[in-house]
Amino acid sequence: MNIQHFTFALDHARSSDWEHFEELCSRFLASEFPTLRTMANPTGDGGRDSELFYSSEEGLTVAFQYSLAKAWKAKISKTLKKIKDKFPHVRVLIYLSNKKIGANSDQIRKTCLDEGVSLDIRDLSWFSERMNIDDNKYKAAETFYQIIAEPLLKEQKVIEKNRPSLTTLESKAALTYLAMQWEDERTDKGLTKVVYEALTLSALRNTNSDSRMSRSNIHDVILG
Structure with missing residues (x-):
């Protein structure tokens, strides 16, 4: 598997793949934050995508959110409101997304800072750049690719199990x-x-x- 395979899987992950994305995020964060805990249970309208996590090492000042939402700006804004209402002690929000966000996040970062929360976005590029850093990340990326992308590629006949040999x-x-x-x-x-x-x-x-x-x-x- 290469980086292109992994980014294809990230780009094609759907909301129903949230559990697999959660596992991917947890394993990519493991070297920095080995003990992540659930901060809030999902609400009726938010589903699991609305869950917040925290690291016991960092305390309750750093919150983590894993999201497959396409409308990531609206998602972050909603999460910021939730933090201000229910978790006012949070000072850093680490938002992990399968989307390519980059510099498009400048305005929402400013909005968060105005509310006293520093926003750290870890998007598709963040995942792809770290895939080969260690075995744990590579295996997590490979598993995610096998679950998300391989069925799609086989269905489209991009991958053939028994490819005939060349004459x-x-x-x-x-x-x-x-x-x-x-x-x-x-x-x-x-x-x-x-x-x-x-x-x-x-x-x-x-x-x-x-x-x-x-x-x-x-x-x-x-x-x-």
């Missing part, structure tokens, strides 16, 4: 193509030029300084 001729063609592509990159020549040079050298393989070949004869050999 000898197909293997030779593939190796020739790869060799030409490598030569193209190594010499910074166009692939077409590399092919013409190879055909010309092939036509001249039996010539020497005493036995030359005219240009027209070279053309005839290349064109068959």
